[in-house]
Amino acid sequence: MQPSFTSPRQVKIGDAAAFAGTTPRAIRHYHEIGLLPEPERGADGRRRYGHDDMIRLLWIRRMADAGIRLDDMRAAFDEDQDIEQGLEGLDRALAAREAEIARQRATVQRLRAVGSPLGLLSDLVVGLLGTLPPGALRRSDLEALLVTERVLGPLGAAVQATSFVVLATHPGLRAEEERLDAAEAALDDGVDPDDPVVEEIARRRCAHLQAIDRIARATGLDEQVDALFDTYEDPDEGEEREMSAFEAFTKMPYDFSPARTRCLQRSGELLGQSLADR
Template identity: 70%
Template sequence: MYPSVTPPREVKIGDAAAFAGTTPRAIRHYHQIGLLPEPERGGDGRRRYGYDDMIRLLWIRKMSEAGISLDDMRAAFDEARDIEDVLGRLEETLAAQEADIKRQRAAVQRLRVVGSPLGLLSPLVTGRLSHLPSDALRPSDLDALLVTERILGPLGAAIQASVFITLATDPDLRAEADRLDAADAALDDTVDPHDPQVEELAAQHCAHHKALLQAIEAAGLDADEEKLFEIYDAEASGEEDVQMSAFEAVTKMPYGFSAARTRCMELTAQLLDADLSAGS
């Protein structure tokens, strides 16, 4: 024989929350947004919940588990919106979430395989550099690729990877790059932007850039770059779109370069443009 139990006619908010598998705070929120009608209060000033209230709380719990938003729940209860419209938008949201999860899992797998932060960059960039030894790339190389990917997208960073592949495999070019980096760092705020050394350093940067391009071409990396466009169209179309223009991105990325260093960069760009125009 089971003991005789008389169910209560109404329960307090804590008991209602416990039975429905939610919290009193959530129930109060449902009241505030009109998802659950607020019941009358008892003589002690506390809310009391009856059978119909509990049924709605249980349906809210089920719809929440299915991923239906609170706004859509309210519309469904009020029959103000076609349920097919709600379910259609829910399927779109779930599909997007599923795609995000797939990208996240792929990134984790790349991290495991690569064993360095390189695995966090796009598959197009990671694949391009995967044949290099783990210590061939410097943290500053990865930082540069990270910034380029943000500004120009995966394709731009994958093309830039040719530079780091060349530097990783050509000690002389790497040594010259290090020397130029040190010279750039010496262009602090104490250096006059119109000091002759600024123009001289720009000319050295231009010569180094041309040497890099020659090495890239000799190694056949420029041919690989042409293939990147096909690979990007076929495989990387699911990557997150660049969210701002390159110009806008550059203006939001702080570097804190001195006036002398900024002028050196401008002069280098002018020299490279002049060489490009002369060769065309």
């Protein structure tokens, strides 16, 4: 006598998850976001899944395997929504993901080519700095570029990168940069903002920046950056940024003393005056 088998009319969440190739936790999440309706519960209070529940769960898994986001799956199940409209929305979402993956792969390729965290910065910055020999950039240089890209974007960081090219190729200017960094850091040791040393360091910083700018112009680095401004297309153009440049700068925790802050402000004023007079 052959044994007879009968399939259950309803199954528990563990069996439903095993059949669909997912996990009970994922199924509970589908319930929470309204993607999978809550099923009936048995006498023990546990969920029971019927044939229709399993079919919907299988479709969810197929769409997930196709790379469709959970938020976009609702359109496929919305009978009141035009199917073509829903498909257009899904196609746009997938195209956006494809573009994002392309950007991520480009970053990985830059990292492999450069072999340092510099590859995580924009291709504009890498293009200007990627040919420098190993060790030419300091860690603080990369950190400064990272902050500048966040505040001013790739073009702003590209402008700053020209200064680091000059410093990396002119040891005398690099030595002066280090002396100025040390002098500015010493202003945090209780120096009064009105102390004449603040004005002295600010003028030295301004002269130093002017020397870097002269070399950048003489070597054509400024023209390279000007060309970037003419050809660069911001991938985020037209989208509202999370915060303005000023807001981003004010959220960066700099622990500068009033004297050091005044020195930075004063050097900026002097440099602005020199550019206006040029």
